[in-house]
Amino acid sequence: MRLGLDIGGTKTDAVAVDDDGTIVDRVRLATGFGPEAVIRTAIEGVTRISQITGVPVDGFESVGIGIPGQVDVVTGNVSHAVNLGFDELDVGRRLSVALGLDVKVENDVKAAALGAYHLMTAQPGLTARSIAYLNLGTGLAAGLVIDGALWRGARGTAGEIGHIPVDPNGVLCPCGQRGCLETVASGSAIARQWVTDDPIPARSLLAAADAGDAAALAIRSLLVDNVAAAVRVLVLTVDVEIVMIGGGLSAIGAWLLDEVRRVLTSWAVESPFLASLGLDSRVQLVPAGFPAAAVGAALVGAPLAGASRTDVGTPTGQGEKVATWQK
Amino acid sequence: MRLGLDIGGTKTDAVAVDDDGTIVDRVRLATGFGPEAVIRTAIEGVTRISQITGVPVDGFESVGIGIPGQVDVVTGNVSHAVNLGFDELDVGRRLSVALGLDVKVENDVKAAALGAYHLMTAQPGLTARSIAYLNLGTGLAAGLVIDGALWRGARGTAGEIGHIPVDPNGVLCPCGQRGCLETVASGSAIARQWVTDDPIPARSLLAAADAGDAAALAIRSLLVDNVAAAVRVLVLTVDVEIVMIGGGLSAIGAWLLDEVRRVLTSWAVESPFLASLGLDSRVQLVPAGFPAAAVGAALVGAPLAGASRTDVGTPTGQGEKVATWQK
Known part of the structure; x- marks a missing residue:
């Protein structure tokens, strides 16, 4: 089972998907505003899905976050997430430390x-x-x-x-x-x-x-x-x-x-x-109500049907340089 | 050693490249007009490179053709090559039979x-x-x-x-x-x-x-x-x-x-x-005089530096459908 979150400006979708990527459970939370509230929201999303599914937090094959802004997928740092109330946040490290497991972070549109x-x-x-x-x-x-x-x-x-x-x-x-x-x-x-x-x-x-x-x-x-x-x-x-x-x-x-x-x-x-x-x-x-970014976040790093490239979920050879421009 | 041809509207470039993709020998021919002349030009290009390098035609690791028009890379069929004087030609099959080896065909821009x-x-x-x-x-x-x-x-x-x-x-x-x-x-x-x-x-x-x-x-x-x-x-x-x-x-x-x-x-x-x-x-x-399409044609199917995809040179999963529109 894999766990994915889509942290949006107002709502956060959290899903558990099975090995086929089918949604097993899902929950929707209000997203807090500002860096600390966003981290709390993410932790609550993970905890709630863990409770609903009965799978311990460290029992998921992977935990991924989709989030707006510019994402460095190597470090898990997120920049320019204006709608979430921060300019820079080490989302990946913060969540990995808080949850005691590796958390992958991806831009929400890419997820x-x-x-x-x-x-x-x-x-x-x-x-x-x-x-x-x-x-x-x-x-x-x-x-x-x-x-x-x-x-x-x-x-x-x-x-x-x-x-x-x-x-x-x-x-x-x-x-x-x-x-x-x-x-x-x-x-x-x-x-x-x-x-x-x-x-x-x-x-x-x-x-x-x-x-x-x-x-x-x-x-x-x-x-x-x-x-x-x-x-x-x-x-x-x-x-x-x-x-x-x-x-x-x-x-x-x-x-x-x-x-x-x-x-x-x-x-x-x-x-x-x-x-x-x-x-x-x-x-x-995309069918109404399908939480594409949350499901995609759960699947970051997972093998996908039809994939022949071997580097799913890894950055490009140049490293994940992020543009410094912000809308 | 690999052999590549770029069959253009007026000139055909033929190259031999070594395992590093470095050009070892090259020759330029006038391209004949019409299906039979194009096939003859291609055979002449392959033969000339074979003579210059001293490598027998069937001694090359691969032989590839870059050609304008719409190319079905599975069958080697080429459509709508107006500048070469034909609308449909089974370039791959014709050359494979004539040369007694597998000849790969690719669109010249892609090559x-x-x-x-x-x-x-x-x-x-x-x-x-x-x-x-x-x-x-x-x-x-x-x-x-x-x-x-x-x-x-x-x-x-x-x-x-x-x-x-x-x-x-x-x-x-x-x-x-x-x-x-x-x-x-x-x-x-x-x-x-x-x-x-x-x-x-x-x-x-x-x-x-x-x-x-x-x-x-x-x-x-x-x-x-x-x-x-x-x-x-x-x-x-x-x-x-x-x-x-x-x-x-x-x-x-x-x-x-x-x-x-x-x-x-x-x-x-x-x-x-x-x-x-x-x-x-x-x-x-691209440096003046560098025969990019001929070198690329030689490398169709060869492992490239930095490649992590495993299907280099193969068509997509849908098969290589070619658009039927012609400029």
């Missing part, structure tokens, strides 16, 4: 890519040795599983497609560029363009668009076109078999999937090249 | 990525477990070496970044989309925009731009900006350590490298995020 990959390969009849997990949350970023193993990149920044500019006349992105994908296809893009009291701005946006509001229609169209553009970038560049969409915008996920497929199909009508790639059949949604 | 990767890892002090080879020829496409092994993608189309649109108001691309990278950053882009009798239109373009021609300056600027954009797409998406530029535009390679680095540096001034990625120090030029 979710592993979890989504596992979900793909666990479905009967479905295999894919490469997927991209496209996270539509506050930002837009992807995690890549290539040839059956997580690909972090030479410096740990693979999948940062949210900062590929798509419109030279677009708005200034916090990253300093103009018209990045993230400025038009993300939760922050909606929040910036569609001011509302609704706790789920995307829902409010869709309702207004359905009611014929011209501004809402334009924002919605920009969103869908550019999620489709993100899928196109991932398939053209990496040629992953499947792009799985997840993240905070999954509140509108089913609608979004339909619309993105519609856009991809319309592009294929214009372009025989795109038609040959079958993009519309290669995009899927 | 060049292997050759460029070998060159990187063969340099003292330089290591990189991931590179992109960015081919600027008639078109624009990349080959990826990830984690020390060629990554062809789920369907053999990894690296087709030439068809990522960068300008919604751009010209119609033969692929059916608008404003693709290839329409502004490739040999065909220059030829379309800059009509000249010079057999090397890029050279004529640069001369006119240097002389202050406004149209030439605009075309040149678009070229450089979008080669830089291609580098950005490759690093943001795949996070390869190094992007190596090669291909037909290498006639202006040294100038182009300087200019692309200048653009990447100017972007870094505006964007702390891009600055943290150090793009300008991650782009290099």
Whole structure:
């Protein structure tokens, strides 16, 4: 049995998965704010899963943490986790000492890519040795599983497609560029363009668009076109078999999937090249409620179906250099 | 000793490389046009290298062919090799029968990525477990070496970044989309925009731009900006350590490298995020005259430095489906 946590800005998902990666037990906690509270939340998550499953904490084959921010997977240090209330925290060492076992730490989007990959390969009849997990949350970023193993990149920044500019006349992105994908296809893009009291701005946006509001229609169209553009970038560049969409915008996920497929199909009508790639059949949604990042965190370092690379869960040869830039 | 051929539209490079991948002998032939002439050229290349090295044809550890078009690496079939004068040819089978040995066939850009990767890892002090080879020829496409092994993608189309649109108001691309990278950053882009009798239109373009021609300056600027954009797409998406530029535009390679680095540096001034990625120090030029695709073809299936994947040179689990679209 393996144990995984996904420490999010408000909620922490904790799961126990069996040797097949099937979720055996799960629990959801509120995430504390600030370094000490985050560590306490993580320890509580591990302890609760241990109690529910009856497996002692040191009886799990592995314990992994998915967490936002820039993660050094060798040291377990986490940087720039703004939503969790710290700039630097040695999460791996702190938890390893507190729990008396080795705790693996991984960026949450990359962990979710592993979890989504596992979900793909666990479905009967479905295999894919490469997927991209496209996270539509506050930002837009992807995690890549290539040839059956997580690909972090030479410096740990693979999948940062949210900062590929798509419109030279677009708005200034916090990253300093103009018209990045993230400025038009993300939760922050909606929040910036569609001011509302609704706790789920995307829902409010869709309702207004359905009611014929011209501004809402334009924002919605920009969103869908550019999620489709993100899928196109991932398939053209990496040629992953499947792009799985997840993240905070999954509140509108089913609608979004339909619309993105519609856009991809319309592009294929214009372009025989795109038609040959079958993009519309290669995009899927992470099922609502599936804790991809927690499952992926549990599986960091575990052998995955279809993996031919032997270094699953290890950093690249250059060491896990993390970019010093922070959104 | 391994033997590799790069069958180009006008010239065929043939090389013998030793166990370290060092070029021992090489020869250049004119490529015949049409299926029978191409096969004859390939046989002549193999025979000539055999004579020069004194190694019998069946004495090479491997014989590999890099060739333009869509390649099924399992069957050795090649489709849509317009510049070679055929639409379908069972290159692998034909050569295997004629030469009495197993001949591996690989797309030329992907073969060049292997050759460029070998060159990187063969340099003292330089290591990189991931590179992109960015081919600027008639078109624009990349080959990826990830984690020390060629990554062809789920369907053999990894690296087709030439068809990522960068300008919604751009010209119609033969692929059916608008404003693709290839329409502004490739040999065909220059030829379309800059009509000249010079057999090397890029050279004529640069001369006119240097002389202050406004149209030439605009075309040149678009070229450089979008080669830089291609580098950005490759690093943001795949996070390869190094992007190596090669291909037909290498006639202006040294100038182009300087200019692309200048653009990447100017972007870094505006964007702390891009600055943290150090793009300008991650782009290099394949040395003039280095037969990357021929060396890579020789190395298809050979163990490479830094490779941890075990399936070097084998297709993906889905089988090597090739896209049916043809530029």
